[in-house]
Structure formats: C-alpha cells, structure tokens
Amino acid sequence: MRSLNEFNCNNWKSKFYFIFLLRSLSRYDQKTQLRGVNSMEGLVTQIQGLSGTDSDVLSLQNLLKQADDSLHAESTRLLPFLDQLDPAKHSLGYLYFLEAFTAGPVTNEHASSSVLMIARFISSCVAEQIRLAPDKFISVCKRFKDQVLLLEEPLRGVAPMLTAIRKLQSSSEHLTALHPEFLLLCLLSKCYKTGLSILEEDIFEVDQPRDLFLFCYYGGMISIGHKRFRKALELLHNVVTAPMPTINAIAVEAFKKYILVSLIHNGQFPTNLPKYASSVAQRNLKNLCQPYIELANSYSNGKIADLETYVEANKDKFESDNNLGLVKQAVSSMYKRNIQRLTQTYLTLSLQDIANRVQLNSPKEAEMHVLQMIKDGEIYATINQKDGMVRFLEDPEQYKTCEMIERIDSSIQRLMTVSKKLNVMDELMSCDPLYLAKAGRERQRFDFDDFDNVPQRYNI
Amino acid sequence: MDGEEDTSNPMMEANGTGGVDEAPLSSTSTRKNRPIISGEPLDIEAYAGLYTGRTKIKRLIFIASRCDNPAMQLEALRMAYDEIKKGENTQLYREVVQKIEGRLGPNYEMDAAWCSTIERKDEQRKEKLESELNAYRTNLIKESIRMGYNDFGDFYYAHGALGDAFKSYIRTRDYCTTSKHIIQMCLNAILVSIEMVQFSNVTSYVSRAELTPEALDPPTVAKLCCASGLAHLEAKKYKLAARKFLEVGPELGNSYSEVIAPQDVATYGGLCALASFDRTELKNKVIDNINFRDFLELVPEVRELINDFYSSHYASCLEYLGNLKPNLMLDIHLYNHVETLYDQIRNKALIQYTLPFVSVDMRMMADAFKTSVSGLEKELEALITDNQIQARIDSHNKILYARHADQRNATFQRVLQTGNEFDQDVRAMLLRANLLKRDCNLKASRKV
Numbered sequence: 048m049r050s051l052n053e054f055n056c057n058n059w060k061s062k063f064y065f066i067f068l069l070r071s072l073s074r075y076d077q078k079t080q081l082r083g084v085n086s087m088e089g090l091v092t093q094i095q096g097l098s099g100t101d102s103d104v105l106s107l108q109n110l111l112k113q114a115d116d117s118l119h120a121e122s123t124r125l126l127p128f129l130d131q132l133d134p135a136k137h138s139l140g141y142l143y144f145l146e147a148f149t150a151g152p153v154t155n156e157h158a159s160s161s162v163l164m165i166a167r168f169i170s171s172c173v174a175e176q177i178r179l180a181p182d183k184f185i186s187v188c189k190r191f192k193d194q195v196l197l198l199e200e201p202l203r204g205v206a207p208m209l210t211a212i213r214k215l216q217s218s219s220e221h222l223t224a225l226h227p228e229f230l231l232l233c234l235l236s237k238c239y240k241t242g243l244s245i246l247e248e249d250i251f252e253v254d255q256p257r258d259l260f261l262f263c264y265y266g267g268m269i270s271i272g273h274k275r276f277r278k279a280l281e282l283l284h285n286v287v288t289a290p291m292p293t294i295n296a297i298a299v300e301a302f303k304k305y306i307l308v309s310l311i312h313n314g315q316f317p318t319n320l321p322k323y324a325s326s327v328a329q330r331n332l333k334n335l336c337q338p339y340i341e342l343a344n345s346y347s348n349g350k351i352a353d354l355e356t357y358v359e360a361n362k363d364k365f366e367s368d369n370n371l372g373l374v375k376q377a378v379s380s381m382y383k384r385n386i387q388r389l390t391q392t393y394l395t396l397s398l399q400d401i402a403n404r405v406q407l408n409s410p411k412e413a414e415m416h417v418l419q420m421i422k423d424g425e426i427y428a429t430i431n432q433k434d435g436m437v438r439f440l441e442d443p444e445q446y447k448t449c450e451m452i453e454r455i456d457s458s459i460q461r462l463m464t465v466s467k468k469l470n471v472m473d474e475l476m477s478c479d480p481l482y483l484a485k486a487g488r489e490r491q492r493f494d495f496d497d498f499d500n501v502p503q504r505y506n507i
Numbered sequence: 508m509d510g511e512e513d514t515s516n517p518m519m520e521a522n523g524t525g526g527v528d529e530a531p532l533s534s535t536s537t538r539k540n541r542p543i544i545s546g547e548p549l550d551i552e553a554y555a556g557l558y559t560g561r562t563k564i565k566r567l568i569f570i571a572s573r574c575d576n577p578a579m580q581l582e583a584l585r586m587a588y589d590e591i592k593k594g595e596n597t598q599l600y601r602e603v604v605q606k607i608e609g610r611l612g613p614n615y616e617m618d619a620a621w622c623s624t625i626e627r628k629d630e631q632r633k634e635k636l637e638s639e640l641n642a643y644r645t646n647l648i649k650e651s652i653r654m655g656y657n658d659f660g661d662f663y664y665a666h667g668a669l670g671d672a673f674k675s676y677i678r679t680r681d682y683c684t685t686s687k688h689i690i691q692m693c694l695n696a697i698l699v700s701i702e703m704v705q706f707s708n709v710t711s712y713v714s715r716a717e718l719t720p721e722a723l724d725p726p727t728v729a730k731l732c733c734a735s736g737l738a739h740l741e742a743k744k745y746k747l748a749a750r751k752f753l754e755v756g757p758e759l760g761n762s763y764s765e766v767i768a769p770q771d772v773a774t775y776g777g778l779c780a781l782a783s784f785d786r787t788e789l790k791n792k793v794i795d796n797i798n799f800r801d802f803l804e805l806v807p808e809v810r811e812l813i814n815d816f817y818s819s820h821y822a823s824c825l826e827y828l829g830n831l832k833p834n835l836m837l838d839i840h841l842y843n844h845v846e847t848l849y850d851q852i853r854n855k856a857l858i859q860y861t862l863p864f865v866s867v868d869m870r871m872m873a874d875a876f877k878t879s880v881s882g883l884e885k886e887l888e889a890l891i892t893d894n895q896i897q898a899r900i901d902s903h904n905k906i907l908y909a910r911h912a913d914q915r916n917a918t919f920q921r922v923l924q925t926g927n928e929f930d931q932d933v934r935a936m937l938l939r940a941n942l943l944k945r946d947c948n949l950k951a952s953r954k955v
Binding site for chain 2: 249250251252253256259281284285288289290323388391392393394395396397400434436439441442444445446451454455458459461462465466468469472476481
C-alpha cells in the first residue's frame, strides 16, 4: 500500500481510493464482529438442530469441542445465547456455553443470579447428554459450590448438588468428584440427614482416590454428628487402610478421628493397623498422631482419673484439631463401659455402690449416667429411687418375632449378593492379562513346562 | 489335728512282709508318732531328722533365714553347724558361721584350723583322684573310668562344687555298660540338679532313667516319681505334680532322704491335688488311693482337710489350711507356691459351694467361710468376672442367683454380628481392589 503522502495530491482517484479503503476496513471490522456473533448464532442453531438423536448429539459434541476456545474467548457475552437454548433439550450445548460463561471471576451480584441459573440447569438437564462431557459438568458444579459458599448459603446448594450427583453417576456404586462437595455442603449447612442417605449406598468404583478420601472423611464426620458410630468407624477405616503411595493429610486427620471413634464404639483401639493397610500408613500414621495414641493407652488402663488429667493437659492440641468434643465423648464412654461391665455381675446394685465402683463423685451422678444409658438403649435397667437401687434386666429381645426373621433374611440376601460380586471380581482378575503376566513371572517352577512363557499379548 | 494317739509307724505295719526298707528311722524314731508337719510350731530336731546329707543343711539354713522366732533360728543354725562339721563343705560352713554371728557361744565360732585341715585334705584327695583317673584312662578300662568319674562327682558334691559334680556324673555316661549304671548316673544327676535348682535337667534325666525299665526296682521308681513331681511343682504345673506324687509307692520309705521325706510327698501331693483336681479325680486318686493313704497318715492334718473339703465342711478345711501355713512357709520347695495354692483351694471351695444351688443367701455363705459379707461379695465378683461362677449378685438383698447363659440368644447375636462384619470386610476389600486395579491400569497405560 502506498504511503498516504502519495494520496495528498489533489488526485480525485486517490481520494476515492482512500475513502474506499477506510470503508472497507470498517466493513471488515463489522464483518468479523458479525462473524463472531454469527458463529455463536451458527453454533446455537446447530445445537438446536442437532440435539435430537444420539448420533446427532455425538457430531454436535465434536463441533462443540472445536468451538470451545472461541466460546471461552466470548465468555462475557454469552448470556443472551444462553436464553435461546433450552437446558432440557439442548443440555450438552447449554453445558458448554454455561461452562465458558462461568469460567471468569464472579462478583457477589452476579453470584446470586448465576447460582439460580446453574441450579435450574442441573434440575432440568438430560443425564445422557451431560455424561458425554463429565469434566465440564464437574467444573460447573464446583463453581456452583464456590458461589454458594461465597453467598454463605450452603443450604441452597444441597438439593441441586444431590440431583447433580444422581445425574452424573453411571450407577449407584460410582463415586464421582461431586460426592465430597455434596457432603461438604451438608456439613456446612448442618443438614446431616440428606448426607446420611448417600452414605448408605455402597461404593465400588472410584475415579480419583482423593475423592474417596475426602468422601469417607466427611462421611465419617457426618456419621459422628448423627451418633452413628459404627458407620463412622467403617468409613474412617476405609480412609486409613486405603492404598496410599504417600502419606496425605486427609489420612492423618481421619486416623485421629478413627482412634477416638474406635474408643467410643468398641472400648479399645487395636494397636496395629491391619496387614492390608499400605506400608506408608503403617509406618507413619502413628508417629503423626502421638497424643491420640497416648490417649488410647491411658484409656486401656482403665483409670478414669488418669484419663481426665491427660485430657486436661493436652486440651489445646485436641482443640486445634477440632476434636475436643469427640475426646470428651470418649471419656464419658469409659464410664458407660464400666457400668456395662457391672451388669454382667450384678442383678441389683445401689447407686452409691455404682458411684464407688465407677469412680463417680456421687450417687446423683451415677443416677444421671444410668438414666442416659437406659434412654440410649445401651443397658436395660430400672431405677428404684425409694431404695436408691438399680435393677439390671436382661435384653428383652427374644429373636422370635417376624421383624427379626425378616432382618436375618435380608441380611442373608445381601451377603449372598456381595459374595457373588466377590466371585465375579475374582474371575475377572484371574483372566486379566496384566495380572497373569506378573503372576507368571513370579511363579514357582517345578517342571520343564513351567519355564514356558505365560501367554502374553502377541503383536501379529 | 494332733497325733496324740499312739499309732506305730503305719508304713511299716501295712507292709510288714514285702521288700520294704526295714531300716529304722534315725534317733528320733521314738518321736515318730507325733506328726512333724502340723499346725504346731515346727519341731526342728524332728524335722531335720527326716533328711540326710546336703539337703538337711540347706533346709536348716532356709528355716533359720525365714523364721521369726530367734530361738528357733538359733536352734536351726546350731544343728546346721553340727551337721556341717561332720562333712567337708567349708563354703557352707563359712556361711553358717556368719549367720550365727557368735550368738551360740564359743563352741560355735569360726574354726579356722578345721577349715584349713579340710582344704588341705581336699587338695590331696583331688590330686589322688586325678592321678587314678589318668591311670584308668590310659588303661582304657571302662568300669574303672566310670567309677573314677563317679568318685570325682561324689568328691565335688561333698565339697559343694555342684557344677563340677554334675559335669563329672554326666561324663560317666560314655562308660556305662549296664542299665544299672545308667540308673545310677541318672539318680546322681537328678540329685545334683535338685540341689542346683535346675529342674529342667531333672525332668530330662527322669525320662532318661524311665527308658530302661528292666533295671528299675520299686524304690527307684518311687524316687523318680518324687523327682519329677518336684520338677512339676517348681514349674507351677500343679496338676501334673499332684499326679506324680500320688503315684509314689510306699516302697519309698526313707530311701530318698537326701531329697525328700514321705511327709513332704503327702503334703505336696495333697495340696496340689486339692488345688487342681476336680471332685471325681480327687475322690478316685486321693481319697480312695490306698497307697497314698499311708502317706497321708503321716500328716493327719492334711488328710483331715482333704476330707473336709470333699464333704463340704469348708470352715474347718480353711481353718486347717490357716494353721498349716506358717510351717509350710518354712519348706524349701513349697514356700513360694503356698499363696497360689491356697488361693486356688479357696476359689475352688467357693465355686463348689455355689454349684448345687439356684439361689444362695450370702450371709450364710459368709458364715460358712468365716468372712464378712462385703469381703465375700468382692471375692464372688472377681470369680464371676473371671467366668468361673455363672451367677449374678443381688446386692440389695444379698442373694446370689445362678444364671445360665441363654445359648439361643447368644447364638443369634453372634450370627448377626458375624454377618455385619463379613459384609463390611468384603465391601471394603472390593473397594480397595478396585483402587489398586485403577493404579495398576494407570501405571500400565503410562508405560505403554
């Protein structure tokens, strides 16, 4: 292009040419803008057109993947397009747009409206379509959680997150990355019952080990909050014995709670982790949780006074771990265990005697403890206040009712299902080529034939 | 309780004809009618008269160290001194003189001249024995070598060098030709091991001796039974000890006075049996045992207390036990087992008392056992917690109610619990397996 100077001459041709150039430049700009908007519009139309059948949706997915970067580039201007799409019919497209839209930083005003939008999307989207892009869905939901927390209204997030989990899961045994987020919301909003419902399901497939650790840890905390100590023990046990290449902080915190719950539920703490726990855990966990191990030792000695002094001395450490409440429950569980032992030896016992034997301060305290235990169903007894006597009764359960038979029957059915699953997995594993290769290399060789190679994959 | 009746030595009477060691007891045979181990303060002279040799001295020293009564102490030490002077053990002599501390007057002081004479004689004898033994060894006459080593063993034993004595006796093993020799070696080894308080050797040599039954005559069999009984007692295996002591035949007589007296056999056997046998065994092996009855005649208090226990007169049984205790604490083999045996006997008595009843009034039971109700309650609580008595205490009315565990309910509970544990374990296992598989797949895909 010639320099402008050359057009300074009063040449009508050059003026014309110059004006023509300017106009074409602006038209170029407009065109690209228009093309940008047009490409969005084109995308929207394509989404609307291709969301009908499954094969269409697959080709749509390819298109969307290619258009992903441009979507992210236009993230601030996607709002009007979102209104054109229907989350129920065009879930996949909507998801891509939504993910790009929420990628940027969000302020408080925007947070509340985007929270609404995401919640509506989650409730109305189609599961099959979003499962084609699980990562996007997960990141959208995670941002949803962040925004809900930003607004300090975790309760708003509980129900949508539950729906999200149900839609993302390929089966009820599948643990997604959203499970721990959901439990976190339940914990923060103190809505434990909803959390418990998810904990009742059995988990077998896991995407990321970190999800499992967090899920079991939060699940343990929820169960503790609901006083379901057996379930808590099971969940925390899973964290502590899971395969771990290196020690992680979640396992350490879980171990601390595991010791305390084990004392409350079983009255004792097994000094060694089971053999199937990872070697990393076996070596390191105890060293990192020394005050709790000391607490467990003191508990097993049986002297309440010593236990209480130890707790007092180390109160700060327990408090900094947020475990002080649990520690106090452990101490009171010791009284309970001592009283339970008395039921094995005595038929009736005076409250004064109970107070003496269990090292309580007065018969009134003994009465309170016994009353609480009767209410919780931990012992069967009647208190005669006139004589100051407690009469211990037998467990009235006779195992003769229909409910009991049903319970036993359903237990048997469940065990059979689990057993079958185990057999299936065993068979699958025996045919797995990786396993066979490893086992084949390390097997004993007694005969000439044993030196043959185990069938490997042949690259023909 | 006391032996005022003038019964002559029943062992001699019962086996008047048979091949029994008819040799009379030592000078205290006139006193044989009074039981020596009884509830009365121990008659030291009579007690010491039961034993000979080194064990007599050791027992006297032990009594002196354990006894509170200074008169008895001095009496024991005096007799020990006299006994040692008859022998050649200067080491024990020094020990006893030190313990006497000059309290017995000038006759019982350190006789240094005697010591040096003995030691000189030692040296000479030892050289002589050594030269003899070397001569025999060069001549390779088995019998002489064996006797040479035996003499050495006897020499060392007399001088208190027990380890060397043991080694010498053992070395005769290679030169033993007849089973009689083997038996002799075993008996010597057993004797020295008992003195050294190494009862593992005792057991092994007893079994070794029992492998040659053709040379075993009844007194030897009895001796071996006593020895193994002592070994079991030391190892706290009271049931086995009782069985062994009860097998000792009357042929023992006084032939094993270097180790044990028949009174001891009766006492140890009786107490261990009472502490460890159940009722049927007690009846069959102790009360109806004719041979053992003769032994028990020597310690009538033990006989009485066994009978009382069997017929449920617990108060008098426990009273006899209490009376016997001070003297039993002076016994060199039994003293550290007395407490355990007594506890076991008392617990058995308590359990046996409650066994036939559905409900027991604890006040009457406390009377029967001569203890307070609260003390009894504590003892019963310990037994119930230990699962030895199946009962529950009604502390308000002070009644003990028998309670039999409901097997059916317990089984149901266990079944449900096992089911839950199985479920939990398998699910956790499947989860872990899936995690491991995922890791393996990741690693494999990374390698590829």
